[in-house]
Amino acid sequence: xxxxxxxxxxxxxxxxxxxxxxxxELTADRDKPKVIEDRIETDTSVxxxxxxxxxxxxxxxxxxxxxxxxxxxxxxxxxxxxxxxYRRVQALDEVDRLLDEALENDETTEITPEYWERKKKEFxxxxxxxxx
Numbered sequence: 001x002x003x004x005x006x007x008x009x010x011x012x013x014x015x016x017x018x019x020x021x022x023x024x025e026l027t028a029d030r031d032k033p034k035v036i037e038d039r040i041e042t043d044t045s046v047x048x049x050x051x052x053x054x055x056x057x058x059x060x061x062x063x064x065x066x067x068x069x070x071x072x073x074x075x076x077x078x079x080x081x082x083x084x085x086y087r088r089v090q091a092l093d094e095v096d097r098l099l100d101e102a103l104e105n106d107e108t109t110e111i112t113p114e115y116w117e118r119k120k121k122e123f124x125x126x127x128x129x130x131x132x
Contacts, residue, residue, distance in 0.1 A: 053079075 063075050072078050109115065
C-alpha cells in the first residue's frame, strides 16, 4: 500500500466533496462517485489533510460494505478507527516489551502507596503535556 499526502487536492480514494459541495462516497468506479445528499457536513472550519491510498479490490469492497452496512459514516471514519486500533495494539506491544525487558534484567520494584502516588503524578503530567 502506498500513501501520499496532499494539502488541497481531494483524493478519489477517500470521500470527497465535489464542486457543488455535495458529499461524495468512495466507489469501485472512481470516475462516477456516488452522491450522498443526507450527509452534508456543516462544519467546514476544520480542514484535515487528505491522503491518497492504494487498496486492493477486496479491501475496497470491504470498506464500501462496512460504510454501507454499519454505523461507520464514511471511509475516513473507518480509517480513523483502524488507526486508533493500530495505536492501541502498538501501545500494548510496548508494554509487553517493557515487561519482558524488566523481567530479563531482574528489575524489581516494591509496590507501595507512595509508588502509586508517584506513578499517578507522572501519568497526570504526561496526560497534561499531550493535551496541550
